[in-house]
Structures are given as C-alpha cells and as structure tokens.
Ligand SMILES: O=C([S-])c1cc(C(=O)S)c[n+]([C@@H]2O[C@H](COP(=O)(O)O)[C@@H](O)[C@H]2O)c1
C-alpha cells in the first residue's frame with residue numbers, strides 16, 4: 001500500500017514570527033471559524049482575534065492579529081502556560097506539541113538569563129498573543145494533517161531590538177539560542193526578522209530541507225508580518241506538498257506522526273550493525289485530523305481508529321494506458337491508497353474497478369480529479385472505519401549498505417519490521433545480487449541490532 005504524507009516547506013521570505021505562522025496557515029486554507037472555535041477552547045479571555053486579507057507589494061497575504069484588552073500581561077512562568085494548555089479542550093497532540101514549544105522557549109530563556117527553567121519569567125513570549133500564536137499554529141498543523149515540516153535557512157536580520165529586557169542585539173538572545181544547529185543567515189535584512197516565538201515553532205517542529213528532496217507543491221499560503229519589510233513583502237510563505245510514503249523520511253527527519261512519546265535515540269551495536277531510531281517526539285494525528293486516532297489511542301495496545309472514504313467507480317471504456325498516471329494523480333491529490341481490479345461489466349465488457357481510500361476532507365478534490373481524469377460518469381462513496389499500526393523507520397547497515405526498516409507498532413508492541421523495498425532494490429541492483437539476499441541481510445541486521453538493544457536495556 002502506498003499512502004500520502006502531507007509535508008510543509010517553510011520559506012521565511014522576510015522572516016518568521018508567531019503571527020506570520022498563523023497568517024500563512026489560515027491562508028493555506030484553515031477555515032477561520034473552526035480556528036476561532038479551537039482557540040476558544042484555550043479558555044483565555046481579554047483578547048480579540050482578527051484575520052484580514054492584505055496586499056504587500058502587490059502580494060496577497062493573510063494577516064492575523066491578536067489584540068489584547070489587558071496590557072501589560074502578567075509575567076507568566078512555564079508552569080502557568082503549561083497549565084493553560086493542559087486545561088484546554090484542545091486535542092492531545094496539539095497540547096503536546098504546544099507544550100514542547102514552550103518548554104524549548106523556557107530552556108532558551110533559562111540559558112540566556114542564567115537561571116533555571118522554573119524561574120524563567122516569560123515576558124512577551126508568555127503573553128496571551130504568544131500562547132495563541134503557538135497553540136493556534138499547532139492546531140492548524142493538526143487540522144491540515146501536516147506530518148513533516150522542512151525549513152529553508154532562516155534570515156535573522158540585523159541591528160538591535162527593544163523588548164521588555166531593554167535594547168537587545170538581533171537576533172534576540174532567545175532566538176539565537178533556539179536556532180542553534182539550524183541553517184540561518186546572519187546580518188541580512190534590517191531589524192529583527194525572526195522572533196523567539198517564530199523560531200521556537202520552526203525549530204521544534206521542523207528540520208532543514210534535505211538538498212536531495214524534490215517536492216511537488218500543492219498549496220501555498222502567505223502570512224503577513226507586522227513590520228514594514230522595505231523593498232520586499234514582509235511575509236512567511238508556507239508550501240504544503242505531498243510525497244509518497246514509500247519514500248520514507250530522510251534520516252533524522254522529525255516525524256509529527258509516529259510512535260508515541262520517545263525521543264530520537266542512536267545506538268551502536270556489535271557485528272557492525274547500526275540502528276538509528278527515528279522516534280517521533282511530538283505526537284500528532286495519524287492520516288487525518290479527526291478526533292480519536294491521536295497518539296494516545298495507540299499508546300497502550302489500544303487500536304487507533306479513523307473514518308475513511310472508500311470511493312469506487314467502474315471504467316469500461318478507459319484506455320488502460322491512462323490508468324497508471326490516473327492512479328498517481330489520485331495519490332498526489334491526497335488518496336491514501338488506490339487499487340485497480342480487472343472486472344467484467346454489462347454486455348460482457350472487460351473493465352476496471354478503481355477503488356480509492358481517502359480522508360473525508362479530501363473527498364471533493366478526489367471526486368473532481370476522478371471525473372476530470374477518467375472516463376467515468378458516476379462514482380460511489382461510502383464511509384468505513386479503519387485501524388492501522390503506528391510506524392517509524394530505523395536504518396540498519398548491512399554488508400551491502402544501509403537499508404531502512406519500516407516498523408509497525410501497536411502501543412509499545414513491535415508487530416512489523418519490513419525492509420524498505422526501494423532500498424532493497426537499489427542495493428540489489430548496485431551489487432547485482434538477488435533481492436532475497438539483500439532482504440535477508442537487512443532482516444538479519446535488524447534482528448541482531450534490535451534484539452541486542454532490547455536485551456541491553
Ligand atoms: O519575553 C521574553 S523573555 C523575551 C526574551 C527575549 C530574549 O531574547 S531573551 C526577547 N524577547 C523579544 O520580545 C519580542 C516579542 O517576541 P515574540 O517571539 O513573542 O514575538 C521580540 O522582539 C523578542 O526579541 C522577549
């Protein structure tokens with residue numbers, strides 16, 4: 001089965017801030033009413049939330065503004081913010097991601113100011129608008145079903161910025177701390193282009209875009225910032241794209257949908273076999289944003305469930321050469337799976353039954369695509385429940401090179417471990433060996449490494 005993963009490319013044209021994240025996500029198609037309703041679930045008061053279409057240097061963008069009734073805000077500690085998030089009615093993966101972002105903000109602040117995380121006084125970054133920016137961003141990502149986020153280099157700006165601490169160098173110290181180990185551009189552009197909130201979201205949830213990863217853009221959103229960007233529009237551009245799951249994530253990528261609550265670990269083992277564990281550290285919904293199939297549903301052996309559409313049509317007059325591109329097109333348009341079975345229809349005509357599995361939110365797009373790209377005059381659609389294993393990838397090193405292993409988990413139980421076929425094929429072709437040789441070597445390397453790790457813990 002091949003399914004589609006939704007990814008996001010962060011293109012910080014003129015920088016990155018919390019409100020730019022929100023604007024770009026709303027611009028990408030998150031319904032404003034649903035967003036407002038979700039934010040109400042935070043239980044905060046004393047603010048007004050607005051979204052406006054704006055034109056910046058002729059570029060259409062969305063500007064989200066949070067206006068506070070009570071200024072200045074109380075100086076909150078990390079625990080205060082975490083309690084607000086925890087006490088909200090937001091989905092668990094959203095709470096977990098947002099808390100993780102605030103935790104990293106607190107760690108950056110603690111480092112910069114030389115105090116413990118518990119003693120950090122959030123000034124601006126703990127205000128209601130920052131909470132809405134961060135929680136709202138996590139909710140929008142959850143809504144869109146985004147699983148992986150890639151970052152282009154972050155232009156940090158130059159000069160100084162005035163904040164609650166007084167005059168600070170750009171990047172602000174907390175930002176400088178948060179972007180450690182990420183590609184950034186210093187001294188380019190005037191003023192503070194990346195704020196601590198913008199940086200915390202990006203660096204907690206995203207990884208740098210691997211240079212070898214081609215992307216197929218689907219939707220593009222522009223989020224407006226508050227500053228005047230000079231001769232370039234002050235926008236954040238977010239590009240949503242799909243890539244096929246069979247091309248599993250490059251090594252080290254953060255997977256927002258994955259096996260619960262474990263940090264990425266690396267273990268080296270004997271026999272020359274190495275395993276990199278790419279566990280997710282933020283839970284997120286599986287293939288859609290419906291409630292009830294998030295992380296906790298699979299946490300302790302409980303089966304995760306979700307509602308999917310099963311869309312079928314019979315094609316008795318299609319040129320068979322059209323079928324492979326049609327199936328690929330449907331996958332790109334969001335189908336989780338596409339199957340084609342030979343059949344015989346009325347008047348003894350040889351035909352094909354095309355069946356797709358997809359998420360309800362992609363229904364209209366897929367139906368339109370099917371009408372446009374096939375010869376059908378009618379399509380059936382039914383709702384079904386599906387359950388699935390949560391998955392992640394580990395690398396094993398064999399005598400023939402590295403092979404990725406896709407693992408399937410039911411809670412903490414490992415139920416599947418399959419060498420990635422594309423890797424097996426590549427190694428087999430490279431060494432001119434049978435597929436089974438590589439497959440067995442990968443299985444053996446995995447068993448050795450995995451069993452050793454389990455018994456050494
Ligand atoms: O709120 C705090 S503690 C704070 C710390 C720092 C440090 O770098 S330390 C910087 N700032 C500045 O506040 C504004 C708002 O930041 P947002 O991320 O909430 O947009 C910004 O200019 C920061 O540099 C605040």
Ligand code: NI
Nearest residue numbers: 109112165174
């Ligand atoms: Ni500070």
